[in-house]
Amino acid sequence: MTLNQTFSLADVAPHNTSESLWCIIDSRVYDLTDFFESHPGGEFVLLQVGGKDATTDFYSLHRQAVLEKYGSLCIGAVENEEAQVIRPHPGDLSIVPYAEPAWLTPQFESPYYNESHRRLQKAMRVFTDTWVTPEAQEKEISGERISLGLIQRMADANILGMRVGPGPHLHGRSILNGVLCGEDVDYFHDLIVSQELVRATARGFWDGNMVGMTISLTAVLQHASPDLKEEVQRDCLSGKKTICLAVSEAFAGSDVANIRTAAEKTRDGQFYVVNGTKKWITNGTWCDYFVTAVNTGNGLSVLLIHRSEGLATKAIKTSYSPAAGTAFVTFDDVKVPVRNLLGEEGKGLKVILSNFNHERWMVTCAGVRMSRIVVEECMKWSNQRLVFGKRLAEQPVIRAKLAKMISLVEAMQAWLEHTTFQMTRMSHASQNEHLAGPIGLLKMYCSRCAHEIAELAVHVFGGRSLTQTGMGSVIEMFHRTTEFDAILGGSEDIIGDMAVRKAMKRFPKSML
Numbered sequence: 001m002t003l004n005q006t007f008s009l010a011d012v013a014p015h016n017t018s019e020s021l022w023c024i025i026d027s028r029v030y031d032l033t034d035f036f037e038s039h040p041g042g043e044f045v046l047l048q049v050g051g052k053d054a055t056t057d058f059y060s061l062h063r064q065a066v067l068e069k070y071g072s073l074c075i076g077a078v079e080n081e082e083a084q085v086i087r088p089h090p091g092d093l094s095i096v097p098y099a100e101p102a103w104l105t106p107q108f109e110s111p112y113y114n115e116s117h118r119r120l121q122k123a124m125r126v127f128t129d130t131w132v133t134p135e136a137q138e139k140e141i142s143g144e145r146i147s148l149g150l151i152q153r154m155a156d157a158n159i160l161g162m163r164v165g166p167g168p169h170l171h172g173r174s175i176l177n178g179v180l181c182g183e184d185v186d187y188f189h190d191l192i193v194s195q196e197l198v199r200a201t202a203r204g205f206w207d208g209n210m211v212g213m214t215i216s217l218t219a220v221l222q223h224a225s226p227d228l229k230e231e232v233q234r235d236c237l238s239g240k241k242t243i244c245l246a247v248s249e250a251f252a253g254s255d256v257a258n259i260r261t262a263a264e265k266t267r268d269g270q271f272y273v274v275n276g277t278k279k280w281i282t283n284g285t286w287c288d289y290f291v292t293a294v295n296t297g298n299g300l301s302v303l304l305i306h307r308s309e310g311l312a313t314k315a316i317k318t319s320y321s322p323a324a325g326t327a328f329v330t331f332d333d334v335k336v337p338v339r340n341l342l343g344e345e346g347k348g349l350k351v352i353l354s355n356f357n358h359e360r361w362m363v364t365c366a367g368v369r370m371s372r373i374v375v376e377e378c379m380k381w382s383n384q385r386l387v388f389g390k391r392l393a394e395q396p397v398i399r400a401k402l403a404k405m406i407s408l409v410e411a412m413q414a415w416l417e418h419t420t421f422q423m424t425r426m427s428h429a430s431q432n433e434h435l436a437g438p439i440g441l442l443k444m445y446c447s448r449c450a451h452e453i454a455e456l457a458v459h460v461f462g463g464r465s466l467t468q469t470g471m472g473s474v475i476e477m478f479h480r481t482t483e484f485d486a487i488l489g490g491s492e493d494i495i496g497d498m499a500v501r502k503a504m505k506r507f508p509k510s511m512l
């Protein structure tokens with residue numbers, strides 16, 4: 001893009017044919033001569049605006065990001081005119097109403113966040129805008145796994161460690177080059193990392209971005225022997241190796257107790273021999289370690305299995321991007337040293353359940369932020385789209401949909417923050433005792449709200465919500481994938497039921 005050269009309106013006007021085609025957008029002059037034949041919206045519309053100011057037409061159909069991408073078409077600026085459109089920079093907060101949670105809105109205060117949270121949010125936003133979003137957008141389409149370069153970058157900044165939540169694994173580590181000490185990390189920092197990373201708006205890539213580690217490394221940190229824990233923590237948090245959770249099977253999803261993958265001890269008692277299959281294993285196509293639920297004959301047990309002879313993975317085609325690395329895993333006489341048992345034999349359910357709260361809460365953090373991004377998209381579109389000669393937002397029916405969406409997202413964030421605050425005040429054991437029910441209900445509520453927001457957004461965007469490119473692409477992705485959150489980490493019906501059963505157990509014995 002060059003703005004050194006300036007043109008008058010009279011200079012631009014003659015360039016209105018296919019031989020030389022210029023137009024003005026927001027005080028900048030674009031030479032479309034070599035572009036108009038490949039324009040995704042067709043040649044005709046561009047020939048119509050040749051030599052003219054096309055600002056209104058352009059912004060009723062495109063986002064500023066299109067101009068950033070095609071910046072090389074810009075040949076200069078219109079003399080004595082100022083640009084009106086705001087050009088975002090990495091790290092910027094959105095100024096669209098309700099696009100940021102209240103604590104990031106200057107007029108409001110929050111009791112939950114201190115200066116360290118604000119520093120982390122700023123640094124995470126710059127990191128996501130600069131390094132994550134460009135790769136996420138590319139890989140979501142190509143379906144390739146996250147690059148080793150980005151994993152390394154996250155490892156160096158200790159973002160990988162942050163993704164497992166607060167704890168001793170972060171002690172002695174500096175987060176994002178001194179923004180925060182690992183010892184000071186709490187669940188609000190954890191929430192910020194999840195909510196900022198998901199802004200890359202690429203659902204398959206988001207799951208591919210180490211979600212497998214988030215939901216499985218914790219089992220190793222809490223239940224492995226000290227030397228195994230040390231080894232795996234070092235491998236995973238340095239980005240050298242990757243790890244995933246292998247629980248669900250064709251035979252057993254939320255009914256974990258029905259798992260058929262079997263582990264039998266060798267006669268010398270040195271190894272388990274594992275046989276069976278696992279299905280829907282996020283990141284499984286490329287992971288090195290598998291935290292695997294197995295049937296040891298005396299109940300459910302959990303083994304840390306290294307990718308080794310007899311372990312094969314195959315990609316499963318799902319409705320979202322293969323960048324998530326969703327796998328079908330086969331274990332064919334895989335030999336696993338007994339030291340790789342996590343927790344006690346036959347008591348694996350405890351190991352699996354011990355991380356479910358954090359997983360469900362993390363899924364909720366991301367889902368709430370994605371819902372807010374959808375609200376932002378709808379607000380922008382309603383403001384820019386002209387229909388029947390008016391902005392979409394001038395139609396009361398559209399405003400009613402926006403009101404519904406905003407109120408849902410604000411309610412979700414408020415309940416999420418309230419729950420997060422309780423987490424900061426409880427030990428891991430107390431969380432398991434007192435928060436399993438409330439987190440289950442929170443997740444259920446948020447996945448229902450997201451479902452409703454997706455439906456409303458489709459109505460606001462119309463046909464554009466069906467296309468994977470252009471203005472409605474975020475809505476298309478959200479509508480296609482948000483329902484996953486009702487399933488991941490436990491189906492919403494089951495966790496809702498679990499929450500009520502837990503509450504009924506605490507019901508007073510005497511009649512009321």
Ligand code: HEM
Nearest residue numbers: 030040041045046049054057058061062063066070470471
């Ligand atoms: C620098 C100038 C322009 C560039 C680089 C450009 C680029 C694009 C791109 C990349 C798309 C695909 C959708 C998207 O990513 O948003 C698109 C769609 C479209 N463009 Fe342009 N465009 C330009 C100017 C214009 C102008 C001035 C008009 C109208 C007068 C126009 C009309 C359209 C239409 C009708 C579509 C299809 C949109 C839809 O159905 O959602 N474009 N353009």
